[in-house]
Amino acid sequence: MADGFFMDEHATGWRAAIRRFLPLMLVVLLVGSLGTLLYSASHASRDHERALKEQRRSFEIIALARAFEAKTARAEVTLARYVISLDPDTGRLFQDQWRTAASQLKTLTYITRQSGWQRGNVMALQAAFDQRGKTLSEIGLRTTYDQKMGALAQFHRAGKSRDLMRITALLDRVIQAENARLQERSEAVSLAGDRNEWFGKTSQLFGLVLLVCVLFALWFANAAYSERRNARRQAENEAERADRLEEAVASRTVELSEAYDQLKKETAERAAAEENLRQMQKMDAVGQLTGGIAHDFNNMLAVVVGGLELAKRKLRLKPQEAGRHIDNAMEGANRAAALTRRLLAFARSEPLLPNAVDPEALVSGIGELIDRSIGDQITVTFENEAQGWRIFVDQHQMENAILNLCVNARDAMDGRGKLVLRTSQTHLAAHEIGECAEGEYVMLTVSDDGCGMTPEVLSRVFEPFFTTKPVGKGTGLGLSQIFGFVHQSDGEIRIESEVGKGTSVHIYLPRHVSEEGEAAADAHAPEREPVLHPPTRILVVEDDPRVLNQTMAALAELGHLPVACDHPSKAAKLLMSHRDIGMIMSDVLMPGMTGPEMIRTLPAAYAHVPVLFVTGYAGDIAESADFAGHEVLRKPYTLMGLSHALSHALSGSHHPGTAAAAE
Template sequence: MADSDSMDGDDKGWRAAARRLLPLLIVILLIGSLGALLYSASSASQDHDRALAEQRRSFQIIVLARAFEARTARAEVTLARYVISLDPDTGRLFQDQWRSAATLLKTLTYATRSTGWQRGNVEALQYAFEQRGKTLNEIGLRTTYDQKMSALGRFHQAGSSQDLRRITALLDQVIQAENARLRERSLAVTLAGDRTEFVGKTSRLLGLALLICVLFAAWFANIAYKDRRTARRLADMETERADRLDEAVRARTAELSEAYQQLQQESTDRAAAEENLRQMHKMDAVGQLTGGIAHDFNNMLAVVVGGLELAKRNIRLKPQDAARHLDNAMDGANRAAALTRRLLAFARAEPLLPSAVDPDALLTGMADLIDRTIGDQIKVAFEHKASGWHIFVDQHQMENAILNLCVNARDAMDGRGHLTIITGQATLAAGDVGDCAAGDYVMLTVGDDGCGMSADVLTRVFEPFFTTKPVGKGTGLGLSQIFGLVRQCAGEIRIESTPGAGTSVHIYLPRRAVEADAVTSRATGTERAPVRHPPTRILVVEDDPRVLNQTMAALGELGHLPIACDHPSKAARLLDNNADISLIISDVLMPDMTGPEMIKALPAAYADLPVLFVTGYAGDSMDSADFAGHDVLRKPYTLLALGNALSTALSGSRHPGTAQAAE
């Protein structure tokens, strides 16, 4: 019984102890649970805040990247407007926008300083931005220093440059990386919210004893819910803003593309207009030559007619006097032919090729043109001091430039005064005159004693379409074209002018080394003796009966056997009836069809037959494609020139060329 009682007592004591310890255990459990819940709630809140902070940083980086992209695109659009309008305010606006873009890039660099996986992209973006800045600043400088065409060409190249594509690609990489990081951080926010919600559910199971813990958990849950809702609202706002920014960038890109196309069209239209105005300016100068040319041409015709008439009277009784009169008539005819060729060559509009030119000989040949252009009331003095130095220019463009300077001088002197044209030699060091490199230069000076120019006019004198002449009296393209020609030849142009004291225009062109034999040949104008050929059957196609008879007689004099053809449609039949024809001489301009058209229409059996074209218009000989490689002889020509042309044609030469008439 005692043992039983002791066992019951022990059991009761254990139960009593258990009852005493149970509240303590419950309290410990509650406190531990509360501590665990508090710790879990605190940890979840910290994770949530950290995830939200990372989200905000990603949004900030994306916004900075989009803003930098938009600011860069706006700056390039402003630069395009500056290149087109030449407005200094637009240029300064471009500089402000570009500096603002640089500031945004620095902010982006600072925002990504702690993200090693973005550092490489941002550093590469900085380098590409610096390279792009150098390119755009160069375009701006070219535009500022009035090199608009060069700036337009450079801007066209910059539109498809590697650095622009590199900037766009790097921005896309930065944004894509941040979007991927943003998705990870959004998942972290979601997980933190789920943990908070789990704590709230667990706290409700503790009952009233854990009411405080439940309240705290609910409070944390409420905060987390608000933060997540705020984060979602911010994310939606940023997404909407990013969409608007992307749409704006696309719109700006479309505007820039449209502006670039308009710029290309305006450049093409302006080039065509300038070319038309240049030709109109040249033809205006040709029109001013008309009176003087008619006077000189009539004088030459008087020499020809008088010489022939006197030779006709004296051919039997005084053959020596007749020969002298015939020589005078031939000299007058040659001078008239040279004058006609010079006028036609000057008036043509085709593009020309540069060659070595003797400036002294060039001015000597232009003396008559200059006299006829500026009138008899202006005294012209030439000083030839180039002493055999040559320049490498397009001769006709150089003639046009000199004639333009003379016309400007005439207008400055109001048609009465003294004009001086000087050529000379100059040896320059680097930087002595503008951008001229060190070396030998030929200096051409055109000076007058006219009204001169003010300092304001001198600063704008090379601007296209700028002129001080009344409306209808000038295009404003003369000096700008001369400036472009001189720069293309690696030379410089300088103008010295004093109001009321006159103006001097100095042109420096690099010296061109020329072989002595070539210079002597061109200077003497000698022709090689023609290679003698046996009597040859030649078909002569000419619609003018007088020219046809003269050509037949000349060929007979050279020992050949000509066959007359007065219309190009008869050529094929005459070739069929005369199988021994070895050469065709054809005029270029004829009724119904031209000479080249007639040759193309001949049967294939005559495709290899040599052809010599004859023309009296200098412009005909420029389109070598129509002549298919055959030689061209200009009217009027001498027997020696005709013999040389026949020698070349009968020798089988099939390259484009022009046989020059003897003067």
């Protein structure tokens, strides 16, 4: 009984304790719940504000990227107008627009400084923008210094450059990354709003005790809704602005495309005009050669005529002495033929046809042309130190460039002084001279002791149409053409000059390393004896009776059986009359039709007959397509040269080219 009493008293104590501590526990639970609710609501509010802030930053970044893209496009359009119009105000407008774009890019860099997913894109965009700025500044600088041709060409290349495409790609990458981030932030804003709404509904359970909390939650929800609505409205406004920017960019793109088409048209017209002026300048140089060429031809003809007359007198009594006079006459004739070929090659207008060239042989080969061009009062010295190094250039253009430099030196020395042409070896580091890459180079130097140039003149010597010569004495295109030719050949040109001490022009051209076996095909190697063929009946088509008689005699001397044809229209009939004709030897330029035209009109039954074309005009050989792979022999020729050409033609060698001329 005592135990039961004790148990009842213990249970009653527990109930009393529970009743006593229950209100406290409820108060603690209520206060804890209220505190948890307030803390959670406050935390949700901060998350929502942070999400909205990040959302606004994304909109700002997208808008700023669009504005930067539009500003750079507008700046490039302004530069195009500046290159075309050369208006200084337009150039300053381009600089202002480009600086504005740079300022926008700096703002974009600052805004994304804490965005790890954007830092790499913005840094790459900054590098591409700086590179693009250098390119456009160089175009503007060339335009400022009246180098419109170079600026147009460089602007044309810049329109297709990779840095422009890289800027566009990086901007798209920035915007795409920010759009992806914006979607995440929008979801975060939505989740934060949902949480606030849940807290508002939960707060109603606390009744009047939590009325203040409910009212605060409602106020907070209303504020969040207002901010959300404002953010949506701002997003719509930004989207509208982005659409307007896209329309503006599209409009500017159309303008730039039209400006580019106009630039291409003007570039083509300018190129045609420059080509005409270049040819005129070349013919002017040929005109300057006329006096010296006439003098040389008179000397050579005097040797030929005098030698033949003396040989005629000594033929019976002193045949050995007559042979020497004949040899002298042949040497004079060969020199006249070589001079004619060189003059025709110099006057011919054609595109660059580079090949491996020995610079020492090239300079020495035009020594006579240089002598005739600059006169007898100037001493010319050749210093050959290239030691077998070769270059890969168009030989005719290279000869033209050297001759132009020598003529300029003559004018600077006023027709009297010392001219030095030097070839040497050198090794350049990367960008040591202009844009030259590291490697081995052949340096060709033309030095004079003339009047020299002032720094002002030296800074403009490569500008097209710039000249210090009187009107009618120069076009101002010589050095600009040499500049373009050297750069086309992957080289560089540098001029050193001092007033009163002379000028040195240094041309750096990369050393050409021949492929395996190429060195064996040396153009100066002695020719092998021609392959002997049995006597062949040859149809000789030639309209000049004297040349026809001489050719018939030469073929007979070589053991062949010539058949004369004095007009190309008679060739088909003679072929039918002489069934044993094994070869056709035809002049190229004849009245009525040319030699190639005659061959094309022959019946198909004679298509297998070998053909040898003979021409006295160097320009004919450039039209290699007309010769259809047949052998070509250039006048005047020796018996050895004729024998080689006949051997090649009869052996079936169908490679258009020039057979050996005078030995």
